[in-house]
Amino acid sequence: MKKIIAILLLVVMSITMMVGCSAKETEKSDNELTKVVISEFRHLGWLPVYVAYQNGYFQKEGLAPEFALYKDGPIAFQGMHGGDSQFCLLSQEPVLKAEEEGLDSSIIYTVLDTRLYGFVGSKDVKSVKDLKGQAIFAGMPGSAPYSFVSAILKEGGLDPQKDVTFVNLDYSASMTALSQGQIKASYINVDNRTEIKNMDVNILVDTSSPTDAAKYLKTDVFTGEIITTTSKFAAENPETVQGFVNAVHKGTKWINEHNSEEVAKLVAPLFQGMEEDVLAIKIEIIKDAFTKTGYISEESQAAVDNFAIKNGVINTPIPYNKIIDMQFVNAIK
Incomplete structure (x- = not known):
């Protein structure tokens, strides 16, 4: 694990810190707030956090949030464990892998109740079997997209x-690489249907x-x-973690009570370069998958464990109570 951490930290290209001041005024002054840093790679799947940020919910819980932006989830996760942040937004695979190797984390909230991933191929790729001997994109090793594409390849009879x-690209460059023939297939988030609608590609898998x-x-x-947060931080700062979960859950409720256009208008300042109407279309595609409760059940966690085991992320199931901490969701006010 030490080698993995070292490699991941070496490939960090840049970290952008965004000072946490909400779009709305709050009742508390800045010097009364507890600073919290959130490691992330910006993606619509974590809209509850962005809504909470824009609506000032963190400040109402006594917190002053900042974002630390990374190029991928595993790197953001290592940034948290390296002390650069207190919370991290990512998928479970890197957390499970690290837990198995002794790096303790506490998963405190789920933002989506299903995984909205896709896999697309060039026009001459009719099935996964056509990818044998070809170059593809699937995020970085250890990431959830990498595990997802590996699962697809195995189901199609190929050895990943x-x-x-696997080609190393930025997520934003994968569709260009596919259209130019540099790769034959690529992982996409389901909301990226907006980018591929005019491309001559075949959708091989769509988990929506x-x-x-x-x-x-x-x-x-x-x-x-x-x-997620570190187990140490959760144990030593329960009030901060509770405030964070409370704020995110308020963001979740706001999303479920408003239409996609209203959500897009609110969070548009955090997605610079994306037209508001396009953002609304993307949000509409994934909106029904957002959690209502933030709760992770033992049954749903067993499904994630089984997926991770089947795809070589971990070797054996991780006990539910060792990594899932729902005390804060259960105490939401």
């Missing part, structure tokens, strides 16, 4: 370590489809996109 070449969700995730409820 032998039959394809119940059929594909059942085939690749093996469950209807897959709480893989989460918020």
